[in-house]
Amino acid sequence: xxxTTLCLALLTLTAANPSAADIDGVVEHPLISRYPGxxxxxxxxxxxxxxxxxxxPVTGYRTIGDWVDTTGRVTRTFxxxxxxxxxxxxxxxxxxxxxxxxxxxxxxxxxxxxGGTDFGSRSWLNVYLNENPLNQPGEAAxxxxxxxxxxxxxxxxxxKQRAAGDVYVVINVEQHAERYVGTLIDIVEVQATEVxxxxxxxxxxxxxxxxxxRVVLTGIVFEYDRAELKAESxxxxxxxxxxxxxxxxxxxxxxxxTDGKGTFAYNRKLSADRAQSVVDALSSRGTDSxxxxxxxxxxxxxVFSNNTDAGRAHNRRVELVQRLDCGG
Numbered sequence: 001x002x003x004t005t006l007c008l009a010l011l012t013l014t015a016a017n018p019s020a021a022d023i024d025g026v027v028e029h030p031l032i033s034r035y036p037g038x039x040x041x042x043x044x045x046x047x048x049x050x051x052x053x054x055x056x057p058v059t060g061y062r063t064i065g066d067w068v069d070t071t072g073r074v075t076r077t078f079x080x081x082x083x084x085x086x087x088x089x090x091x092x093x094x095x096x097x098x099x100x101x102x103x104x105x106x107x108x109x110x111x112x113x114x115g116g117t118d119f120g121s122r123s124w125l126n127v128y129l130n131e132n133p134l135n136q137p138g139e140a141a142x143x144x145x146x147x148x149x150x151x152x153x154x155x156x157x158x159x160k161q162r163a164a165g166d167v168y169v170v171i172n173v174e175q176h177a178e179r180y181v182g183t184l185i186d187i188v189e190v191q192a193t194e195v196x197x198x199x200x201x202x203x204x205x206x207x208x209x210x211x212x213x214r215v216v217l218t219g220i221v222f223e224y225d226r227a228e229l230k231a232e233s234x235x236x237x238x239x240x241x242x243x244x245x246x247x248x249x250x251x252x253x254x255x256x257x258t259d260g261k262g263t264f265a266y267n268r269k270l271s272a273d274r275a276q277s278v279v280d281a282l283s284s285r286g287t288d289s290x291x292x293x294x295x296x297x298x299x300x301x302x303v304f305s306n307n308t309d310a311g312r313a314h315n316r317r318v319e320l321v322q323r324l325d326c327g328g
Contacts (some may be wrong), residue, residue, distance in 0.1 A: 011302055020290040029075045029187050031167065032097065035090050038079035038183065042138035049074045051188050052131045053168050056116035057104040057156060058126065064127050068159075070168070074088050074192040078140035079183040087113075087175035090183060091154040094171050103158035110154030110173070120155030126153075126309035132186070142176055145186045151175030163304035163311040165192035192310060199236040202243040205320070209250075214321040220278060226239065227273035229281055237278075240320070241285045251291040251326040259315040272296025278318050293323070 024041040051074055054057045056066030072083030081090065097107065109120040116121045129144050153174040160167050168188040176182045192284075199219030204297035208215035219236030222229060229237075244250075258291075275294035283289040 017152070023288060026077070027075075028077065029185075031187055032094070032169065032185060034079055035081060035085075035093055035183070037085065038081045039081060040077055041080045042078035042136070042140040044076050044134070044189070046074045046134045046135075048072070051168075051186075052128075053106075053157060053159075053188065054124070054128050055130075057119045058121065058127060059108075062127055062130065064124065064131075067131075068168070069174055070166075070188060070190050072165070072188045075187045076140070077185050077187075078138070078143065079185070080139065081181040081183070082179055084179070085181060087152055087154070087173050087181045089171040090181050091156070091171075094183075095156055095175070096184055098158050098169065099154065101160065103160045106157040106159065108154070108156040108158075112152035119157075120153065120172075122153070123152070124155065128170070128172075139182075140184055143174060143182055145170060151178075163192065163308055163314050165190045199239055201239050202246065205240065205243040206247075209320070209322055212319065214255075214319050217278070217318045217320055220318050225270070227270065227277045229277055233281070237281050237285065241282060241287060244282065244287050244291070249326070251323045252293075253321040253323055254282075254292050254294050255319045255321050256294070256296040257301060257315060257317050257319070258298050259312035260302065261312065267298035268296055270296070271298045275318060283309075291326070 019039045023042070026040045026043045027045065028040065048071060050069070050071050050306045053068040053070065054064045054066070055068055056190060057067035074230070088110055090126035095105075095108050108118040109118060111118065111121060124302075126144065134140050153172070155173075156169070156171040158169045160169075167190070168186075170188075171187040172184045200215065200217060205215050217236060217240060219264055220229070220233050222233075227234075254275045256273075257269045260267075260268040272294065273296070275296050279289060279292045279294045299306070299315065301313070302315045303317075304314050306312050306315060
């Protein structure tokens, strides 16, 4: 999709560009820049708040069928825009901004009528706010209050994976009156789980293999700077074995990865040795070793930047990658 000149202008703004008309004490989140001319009229910030992210349409009376339930730092900010700009323009600008930042979009819809039960409709918004109520009084309450002068509205729900943890964004834009556009932006930051503490299960392995052709084998843990598996890897190895037993006709590459610290030659060998250790462990549990080929590619395919401890921890991993040449 072509990014408009207005969207490019917005992306050059920074969150440290407050309006003189903002209410006192607000701390604008740096993740998303405001639309030019918007003023912050309400905000609440909570740490460790349970939150429900809606990812589907209304499916019944006061019911949305699909949710992501999570807990994190929640920043809720309400912006008012007075003037000639319309809710449709504001909506499109935020949608393009999220696309430019490579967010995964669960849903994005703008409707001039606000009727029905589709994603972003009045019914949808009411269910969303009922599950995630506004805990402080203020102008944000206009988002949930219909008026005779209101026009179209839309919603965007998106997620971005980060080394520090996933972040979810829910944006609701409403033409509340002819010259008044309200925008409620909820940002939910989920703290990352320490890498290796949670073992993958057979169902998750199958889902990722089907969708992506590969799966990160979380729960596989090695001795520091060595290829020996730690005892806490047993639960993950059991899950992988269960999946392989249930899919006897499938075969895989077992691919080792390292972070970017150290020489390429050293990391390439370490990643290959770790991949082979996983193959050997699975073979000792009954998997035919001919179905598995160990490969190590060192630091060549990071999933996050190697500039942070969290990023390096995610980059040190072993993956199961689907092979189509099972006879080769």
